[in-house]
Amino acid sequence: MVVARANWKGFIKFGGVAVAVKLYTVASSSERIAFHTLNRVTGNRVRRVFVDSETGDPVEPEEQVKGYEVENGDFVVLEPEDVASAIPESDKTLKVEAFVPCNEIDDVYFDKPYYLAPDKMGADGFKLLRDGMRKGRVAALARTVLFRRLRTVLIRPHNNGLIGTTLNFDYEIRSSEEAFDQLPDLKIEGEMLELAKHIINTKKGSFDPKAFDDRYESAVAELVKAKIEGRALPKERAPSPSKPGDLLQALRESAALVSARKPKRSSQKTDDGASSRKAQRSSRSKRTA
């Protein structure tokens, strides 16, 4: 297998030890379906141009600068070198500033993962850091300039190697406490909880990313075909929410359903057997994907 070129080369430094490492992108995010922007009136493709908001004249890329609005309509202009001067000099070093227990890490801060592999001569120190962290069930927090931005990187052992995940800054994340603050504090106990746990256990399985396929593109192709042929596609009907009074009944019926289907489904087909009773009764428009 051909190994991709490293996206970054540098060092991890912990307790006076510097380990030469190479960093590689883990995930490439691919745009699946590309729509083009058209002019509805003419049906032609459109281009994007940048114009001065007052004069309407086109502004070439080299004439565009960053501006920070200090008062209404009053800007401080920042040239690229001004922005660059705020970023510390890159010393190509991921300096470990602290270790944190893995089970305390708030994963909501995660940005992008990178594989970290030892560069030549770096293997001994690399393995020590990896094995030490694994034994202590901790990950390391380091800071460095990556791709011209100062980043905090969470470094953790992963099989034979290390994974470095860039983290979002505190002000880029809303905490879950804040997000869920207004929710009522309902604790579910007794029969309802037991029934729901039973349903969950009958649906026990695993996530297999390799088996997952994005069906959106083919669904859009289907939509286009229907439009050309002048057919209407069946609309998805909003399900009716379970009313609090009916919740226990819905759980009992669900539990009875899954128990009846004891031989577990082997594949992850999304068409759900659980609602098939209802579906047969109420509509014939339900689609099997």
Add this chain to the structure above:
Amino acid sequence: MALRPYWKGYLKLSLVTCPVQMTPATSESEKVRFHTLNRVTHNRVMSRYVDAVTGKEIEDEDAVKGYQKGEDDYVILEDEELENVALDNTKTIDIDVFAPSDSIEWIWLDTPYYLSPNEPVGEEAFSVIRDAMASEDMVGISRLVISRRERAVMLEPRGKGIVLWTLRYGDEVRDENAYFGGVDDSPSDPEVVLLVQQLIKKQTRHWDSKLVADPVQDKLLEIIEAKRKQTKRPAKTKEINPKPAPSNVINIMDALRKSVEGENRRGKR
């Protein structure tokens, strides 16, 4: 401040259904944001669409999505039409599979969202699903169409709510063996590992969001403030004697930060 939901729909477990809403965990509101200016006039630069054939500017409402059927052959698709795409999970998160909570490697986590009940009528059903997952130490796996893609998603109970992660596609994650296969697996000297463990222990701290503070943003605000003083001209203001800016740098920083927040909030286009 209540955020506008990014997505609204239903959460479903077998015959139990509740209305839910979803907001991104990431937020731009406190980030220093810049506008693009024309260097010569200092006016803002705006993006406009022009017709590729006629060269004429077009109105925003005339810009529409086109699905490419062949060379120079497009079918126009309105947003409302796209919403009718025939997938059963554009409006419903039907939890189909549950997996042990530690079985999904962090590497698959893509983007986090916060999921919560959307109407009081759904609060109890939502809590049932959340608490059952929590007490079994399981996460839910489902499918959801968002941002014009069908995504695998993971639902994880968190406090009074649920964190929903989009998961990466199988073909997006590169095979680690290409990178780690060459690392020799001979064991490290146990004595030295012990030493490393001691060092690690000394430097181990509790997780705290202060660990992900950003010194660069503060520095940027300082640079902006310095430039502002330097270039202070009575340009567009009619006031001849503007109030002297307080010399206390901390106050200025606070003021700037507040203005960032205020400005970003209304700056959403």
